[in-house]
Amino acid sequence: MRNILITGGAGFIGANFVYYWLRENPEDHIVVLDALTYSGVKLSIEPLIQQEQLIFVHGDICDKTLIITLFEKHQIDTVVHFAAESHVDRSILTPDEFIRTNIQGTQTLLGTALESWRDNIEGKRFHHISTDEVYGDLGLHDPAFTEQHPYAPRSPYAASKAASDMMVRVYNHTYGLPVSISNCSNNYGPYQFPEKLIPLMLINILMGKPLPVYGDGSHIRDWLYVEDHCRAIGAILESGRTGETYNIGGDNQIQNLELVQELCRLIDMSFDADDALASRFPDCPYVHGNASESLIRFVKDRPGHDRRYAINTKKISTELSFHPHVDFSSGLGLTLDWYLNNETWWQTLMSGELNDWFKTQYGQTNK
Ligand code: NAD
Ligand code: DAU
Numbered sequence: 415m416r417n418i419l420i421t422g423g424a425g426f427i428g429a430n431f432v433y434y435w436l437r438e439n440p441e442d443h444i445v446v447l448d449a450l451t452y453s454g455v456k457l458s459i460e461p462l463i464q465q466e467q468l469i470f471v472h473g474d475i476c477d478k479t480l481i482i483t484l485f486e487k488h489q490i491d492t493v494v495h496f497a498a499e500s501h502v503d504r505s506i507l508t509p510d511e512f513i514r515t516n517i518q519g520t521q522t523l524l525g526t527a528l529e530s531w532r533d534n535i536e537g538k539r540f541h542h543i544s545t546d547e548v549y550g551d552l553g554l555h556d557p558a559f560t561e562q563h564p565y566a567p568r569s570p571y572a573a574s575k576a577a578s579d580m581m582v583r584v585y586n587h588t589y590g591l592p593v594s595i596s597n598c599s600n601n602y603g604p605y606q607f608p609e610k611l612i613p614l615m616l617i618n619i620l621m622g623k624p625l626p627v628y629g630d631g632s633h634i635r636d637w638l639y640v641e642d643h644c645r646a647i648g649a650i651l652e653s654g655r656t657g658e659t660y661n662i663g664g665d666n667q668i669q670n671l672e673l674v675q676e677l678c679r680l681i682d683m684s685f686d687a688d689d690a691l692a693s694r695f696p697d698c699p700y701v702h703g704n705a706s707e708s709l710i711r712f713v714k715d716r717p718g719h720d721r722r723y724a725i726n727t728k729k730i731s732t733e734l735s736f737h738p739h740v741d742f743s744s745g746l747g748l749t750l751d752w753y754l755n756n757e758t759w760w761q762t763l764m765s766g767e768l769n770d771w772f773k774t775q776y777g778q779t780n781k
Contacts, residue, residue: 416442419490421475421523422497424448426606427543427640429458431494434644436467443467445488447481448497449474449515452767453607457759475519478526485530493527493540494647495520498575501609502547505571506717507774516574517581524585524593531591540593541651542582546636546663547572548597551720558636558724559597561659568718579659586657594654596647598662599725602745603640604752608760609771611635612746615674616753617760619681619706622697626776629715631671634722638664639745642738649734660734663725666742671710678706680750691754713776 418435422428423446432446448454450472456463463470469488473480475497484490497519499505499512524540531538549559550566565580567573585591602612615625646662654660668676685691685700692701699706730736740748753760 416492417445417489418442418492418494419445419447419484419488421447421493421495422454423470424450424454424456424458425496425500426453426610427601427643428496429455429605430603430640431496431644431647432459432462432468434641434648436462436465438648440467443469443488445469445471445484445490447471447473447475447484451499452771453500453609455605455607455759455763457762458605476514476522478522481522481526482530485526490527490530491538492651493523494543494651495523495541496543498543499571502569502571503609503716503775504771505569505574509570509574512570512574516571517577520578521581524581524591528585528589528591535590535592538592539651539656540582540585540591541647542579542593542595543647544579544595544597545572545575546597546599546661546723546725547720548576548579549723552722552724554634554722556722558663558726559661560726561597561661561729568720592656594650594656595659596650596662597659597725598643598646599636599638599664599723601638601640601643603749604756605759606640608763609768611670611673612677612749613753613760615677616681616750617764619678619709620695620698620753622695622699623709624711625674625678625709626711626713627671627674628713628719630712631669631674632721633670633719634667634724635670635673636663636665636667636724637673637742637745638662638666638738639740639748642740645739646730646736649730649736653734660730661725661727662730662736663727664738664742665725665727667722667724668742674710675707676746677750678709680746681706684750684754694757
């Protein structure tokens with residue numbers, strides 16, 4: 415039985431991981447620590463907060479006193495560290511919070527884990543969740559990122575994650591802390607905050623709002639269904655070697671424009687198959703006889719926009735026998751179904767801070 419501290423468990427991947435982990439390991443005890451920033455949604459894990467295996471703590475990973483208390487009180491033996499500022503566009507406008515949370519927050523957790531575990535390091539694990547963006551940009555024909563690829567971050571977000579990865583490595587090399595790191599590609603699925611490409615586009619299509627495609631839409635990302643990411647982290651915690659980095663990806667590269675067009679087609683087909691959707695979403699173009707693709711708008715590109723990411727998954731597949739279970743077409747279908755069935759979840763997020771963000775981005779709210 416483990417006592418696990420999961421940071422950022424009210425965020426997109428963290429919430430999915432909490433569900434996944436408790437389903438697979440119902441005997442474990444989980445402490446979720448989350449500051450409930452704009453992207454932290456307590457509602458996402460509310461049904462689990464009622465269960466006795468899970469304790470939710472509203473707090474900041476930079477608060478050393480709080481972290482020490484949590485380690486002592488709950489006898490934490492495993493950390494799965496998701497908490498971060500995660501949106502590249504926001505990091506370009508306001509980098510400060512990225513430095514504080516992603517670097518200082520990670521260091522606070524590492525320092526506390528070391529102090530707490532120093533006398534009995536056996537069976538302990540600090541797993542750090544990172545991103546493929548630390549490796550920088552790939553040309554169209556460059557080979558995919560391996561774990562040996564040099565770090566070359568190109569946004570404040572990526573630089574802050576790269577710095578946090580380095581601190582994790584240093585705590586292993588210098589102090590012997592049993593760590594592991596995973597660098598994953600773009601995730602999609604339930605509970606993703608609607609500032610990110612896939613949920614933003616799905617919701618905008620349903621609401622009949624413009625679909626802002628950055629630049630010419632030819633940028634390439636490698637997409638992985640979030641539950642597969644959770645399974646990969648599970649495999650690393652179970653059998654991954656300490657001190658090691660594992661890349662995680664979906665072997666699934668697609669250009670942004672092609673992806674947005676696919677989402678449009680998916681929604682048009684859903685409206686065609688289910689008449690009830692038209693009364694729920696009367697502003698969707700399909701209701702008025704137009705294809706959803708008519709909403710696509712090419713907008714000013716993201717500054718420093720990385721052209722392509724791709725992950726070489728050989729290490730995790732050969733060493734840990736990890737392979738994604740959900741193909742892209744099924745994953746997009748599951749994701750659309752989730753957003754259709756959980757309108758209350760995203761409608762509550764669409765006002766307030768998110769609208770302020772769209773105003774900053776596009777000079778107007780997302781109305
Ligand atoms: P998210 O923005 O949805 O969630 C982040 C969570 O961290 C939120 O619940 C937020 O409240 C919490 N948080 C932020 N600052 C905090 C602080 N100071 N103290 C405590 N909690 C704080 O992000 P996500 O997409 O779920 O990403 C989770 C992790 O996975 C991040 O480390 C990110 O770098 C990494 N990652 C994300 C992706 C992706 O595609 N989304 C891919 C690879 C890696
Ligand atoms: O690669 C892993 C990373 O994936 C994670 O580390 C980050 O936390 C996560 O946010 C994600 O970063 P991206 O910048 O790739 O994701 P985003 O959803 O913001 O954008 C995906 C692509 O779509 C990117 O090329 C920018 C483009 N885009 C995005 C938005 C929000 C658009 O064209 N229009 C948009 O409105």
